[in-house]
Amino acid sequence: xxxxHNIKWAAFSQLARIGSQIASVTLLARLLSPSDYGLLxxxxxxxxxxxxxxxxxxxxxxxxxxxxxxxxxASVFWLNMALGGLICLxxxxxxxxxxxxxxxxxxxxxxCLMALSFPVACSSIVHQSLLERASQFKRIAAVESVAVVLAxxxxxxxxxxxxxxxxxVAQTLVAATVQGAMLWAMSDWRxxxxxxxxxxxxxxxxxxxxxxxxxxxxFARNADSFIIGKVLGSAVLGLYSVAYRLMLFPVQNISHVVxxxxxxxxxxxxxxxxxxxxxEVYLRSLGVITFGTAPVMAALWFFREPTVAVVFGAKxxxxxxxxxxxxxxxxxxxVLSTSGSAFLATGQAGLMLRYGVIGSVLQVASFAAGIHxxxxxxxxxxxxxxVLNLLLTMAAVxxxxxxxxxxxxxxxxxxxxxxxxAGVLVWGGDRWIFGHAAAVGRxxxxxxxxxxxxxxxxxxxxxxxxxxxxxxxxxxxFRGKLSRAS
Numbered sequence: 199x200x201x202x203h204n205i206k207w208a209a210f211s212q213l214a215r216i217g218s219q220i221a222s223v224t225l226l227a228r229l230l231s232p233s234d235y236g237l238l239x240x241x242x243x244x245x246x247x248x249x250x251x252x253x254x255x256x257x258x259x260x261x262x263x264x265x266x267x268x269x270x271x272a273s274v275f276w277l278n279m280a281l282g283g284l285i286c287l288x289x290x291x292x293x294x295x296x297x298x299x300x301x302x303x304x305x306x307x308x309x310c311l312m313a314l315s316f317p318v319a320c321s322s323i324v325h326q327s328l329l330e331r332a333s334q335f336k337r338i339a340a341v342e343s344v345a346v347v348l349a350x351x352x353x354x355x356x357x358x359x360x361x362x363x364x365x366x367v368a369q370t371l372v373a374a375t376v377q378g379a380m381l382w383a384m385s386d387w388r389x390x391x392x393x394x395x396x397x398x399x400x401x402x403x404x405x406x407x408x409x410x411x412x413x414x415x416x417f418a419r420n421a422d423s424f425i426i427g428k429v430l431g432s433a434v435l436g437l438y439s440v441a442y443r444l445m446l447f448p449v450q451n452i453s454h455v456v457x458x459x460x461x462x463x464x465x466x467x468x469x470x471x472x473x474x475x476x477x478e479v480y481l482r483s484l485g486v487i488t489f490g491t492a493p494v495m496a497a498l499w500f501f502r503e504p505t506v507a508v509v510f511g512a513k514x515x516x517x518x519x520x521x522x523x524x525x526x527x528x529x530x531x532x533v534l535s536t537s538g539s540a541f542l543a544t545g546q547a548g549l550m551l552r553y554g555v556i557g558s559v560l561q562v563a564s565f566a567a568g569i570h571x572x573x574x575x576x577x578x579x580x581x582x583x584x585v586l587n588l589l590l591t592m593a594a595v596x597x598x599x600x601x602x603x604x605x606x607x608x609x610x611x612x613x614x615x616x617x618x619x620a621g622v623l624v625w626g627g628d629r630w631i632f633g634h635a636a637a638v639g640r641x642x643x644x645x646x647x648x649x650x651x652x653x654x655x656x657x658x659x660x661x662x663x664x665x666x667x668x669x670x671x672x673x674x675x676f677r678g679k680l681s682r683a684s
Contacts, residue, residue, distance in 0.1 A: 240302065241312050256401065260324065261462050274323075326381050328387055460536070461539045488609075520574065527581045533592070553590065623656050
């Protein structure tokens with residue numbers, strides 16, 4: 199399988215998930231009350247945290263291992279089932295205390311029902327990992343797309359029937375059940391009927407480091423909200439949250455799709471062709487990621503003022519100042535997002551954890567230092583910490599892949615140059631024609647749409663001139679053929 203083949207189907211699955219989320223908000227928000235969503239949001243605090251412990255990194259370990267024995271697969275399956283059961287029982291046991299703390303008795307049945315999704319989801323982790331290991335992303339995309347659509351239909355039906363918050367719970371349970379059942383049906387592998395644990399020693403170090411990295415990363419990513427809310431209050435936190443989510447949404451989705459699709463290919467390249475072949479796959483994946491994130495972040499930077507004014511309204515004024523620092527941070531994070539795949543594919547989960555801890559310390563320290571200069575100072579310090587993390591982590595990745603900075607710059611340089619040039623052309627042209635004053639109302643919306651459309655056209659045109667082979671590779675993704683990228 200090719201890089202772009204995997205990315206195409208992983209992207210299809212992600213788009214189905216995003217489309218379902220948008221449809222869910224659009225439809226269910228009309229049928230349910232804010233209190234229903236509030237209850238689910240509280241429950242999600244605990245279920246999202248529990249997700250960190252769902253498989254202890256065993257799924258990645260199965261993809262990375264050069265040879266898999268039946269004993270190892272069975273051991274991982276029964277470990278995941280044990281973890282799923284333990285998480286389920288823990289959430290159920292904690293639900294009365296949670297309900298008492300929030301003074302919301304309905305949280306007891308909501309959390310208990312949400313907890314049932316964990317053993318169901320854990321039962322198919324091995325099956326999904328084996329499909330990803332074989333680069334069967336077309337099958338996985340079909341499974342995940344069907345699951346989110348059926349879950350949405352179930353939630354809408356339950357909401358129409360007057361189930362309230364339980365319609366949202368049903369959406370989670372149906373998605374987990376349908377996805378698990380389809381993964382079992384599509385995979386030929388079946389676990390041994392009795393629990394086995396003999397294969398866990400083979401992957402304990404690897405999976406333990408992966409799990410520890412996820413744990414550290416979780417707290418680092420939530421430290422900014424905690425510090426801003428504590429020091430500056432909820433109003434400033436709301437402003438920061440809007441700017442942060444606007445930056446994070448495209449970056450996270452593009453990076454997640456590519457990293458997921460490329461990980462098994464990096465593993466295969468490492469096992470079959472050594473570091474040279476692996477470096478080629480890695481750099482091409484970076485090229486694909488930055489082909490999307492460079493223009494998105496550049497567009498957000500150049501058009502941050504009209505974007506905030508038109509999309510969110512005047513009451514969110516100030517978020518555009520934060521975007522000026524968060525947009526370049528987001529681009530750098532998209533480049534960093536590939537480092538985990540390189541560490542994991544070479545079996546260096548311990549090294550990934552080490553650099554994850556360094557990056558988290560830098561990040562939290564930047565929040566603690568920057569908050570003394572207000573929320574803008576925090577975002578500025580965040581950018582500085584991200585640049586330092588990039589330099590440290592990418593140096594380690596390049597050493598690991600036995601390549602240098604020049605190939606890295608070739609992989610991402612044209613995208614950055616084209617994005618910046620497109621931004622200057624469109625932003626400068628807009629100022630020359632309309633002046634600095636931003637349009638409002640319907641005129642503002644059309645003007646913003648024209649800015650983004652012209653930016654996209656300029657970016658693609660510049661890429662076609664500067665890097666025609668890269669453009670050919672992107673076109674090939676839609677034709678199902680891969681042209682060798684430079």
